Amino acid sequence: MNQVLALPTTHDEAWRYADPAALAALDPGELDQWCDITLSPGEAACRVLVLDDASPGVQRLRLTLAQGARGAIFAIASASAYTRLEVEVRLARGAHFEFGGVTVGSGDATREFVTRVIHAEPEATSNQVVRSVHWGRATGNFLGAVHVARDAQQTDAAQNFRAILLEKGASANAKPELEIFADDVKCAHGAAIGALDDTAGFYMAARGIPPEVARRLLVRAFIADAFVALEDEAQRDDLLEQAVARLEGSRL
């Protein structure tokens, strides 16, 4: 088959907050590529992704979790051009999926996480935490779809998105989407977008902490939520440092 794939546009629901100019420049061939990961029953695996200037563009990950398997993905999207991580997960009975994502940066780039979590069987759980920190004219998005199949009773699916915009002109969007076909299900989602807490900023200044250090401490505490479930402490600290490091050298 030699079919030419159409490029997505912002009219497509799953691409609605993307940057139109960046979409037009995508390579159609790349858009068809998925990285497939399959975990066998009871297996546990954790994948850490740093999408910085070494890997901008679109990345797609498909995760298939067999009964009782535990899959975790922790990601930073910080490249200076359009960056999008798509994750599609299928959970069998009693499996667990954990996602922690941070979009961070300035410029005028859009950085986004798009997840589709399919609770195909009963008793599976999923937890997704995304934090965005932007300034300049940058945008951070989280589009999280949760699908609970007809028989997937006792599903517990949570997603939480919070964004801090350090300057006017930056933006953030959340688009939770729930398709629930079972009745005994817990699905929680929350989203909040705001500025850095200036009361805390003044309290810190009153103790002698300069504004740039206060900002680093507050941002670090804010994004740490996305990585609390990362069990390896060294890896967790390393990811946090990499995300916070994007603030250094910014003109804030």
Next chain:
Amino acid sequence: MLRIDNLHATVGGKEILKGLSLNLNAGEVHAIMGPNGAGKSTLGYVLGGRPGYEVTGGTVTFRGQDLLALDPHERAATGLFLGFQYPVEIPGVSFVQFLREALNAQRNTRGEEPLSGGEFLKLARAKAGLLKLDMEMLKRPVNVGFSGGEKKRAEMVQMGILDPALAILDETDSGLDIDALRVVGEGINAIMRQQDGGPDKAVLLITHYQRLLDYVKPDFVHVLAGGRIVKSGGPELALQLEAEGYEAVAA
């Protein structure tokens, strides 16, 4: 040490301080009392440089410098400490981390070497002990989940660690139980009373009640009403206020 001359300040476009003058010398303890809404906390915030508190007139000199020309964190490094009426909670940042950053930032601004982790913990433990605050509490996020009284005691632990020249303590006594009031009063004396041959120290206590003044005896008591100091006196003024009320004494 601190000279406030004809200070005017607005908050949210409304004039709150209307020509306030006050002079504090090294070694002195002053108390400011006054009705709710008089502008006492505003005075503290203006001196601390809180954004949104705009000075529209007057001057403030602190240790020979124009205080109002400094950024808030520089004011702290110059030796000003503001004890908050409502201490702020900062989730995700531990007290230990917060105070170590604060102390070392102040030392850096003053051109001093930073304290190592070990040196800092030793100092923090000593000051927590002085205020009878469990050191374990300093490992928790700043003020998060602390009771009202614990927050006030933690403010004083912070003051002990930062060792300022001037402390402006805004209702540090509110929310304290009877024993905690004594511990905090003695703590203030231990940290902020000028010692012979020691560095210059002064305290400005903002309070509604005599009870803290029983422990931290003031040299001067002022009544702040309507955005200015309307009456000043010795320690007996606080007792008179408590007995007769603001209306009778300062009208």
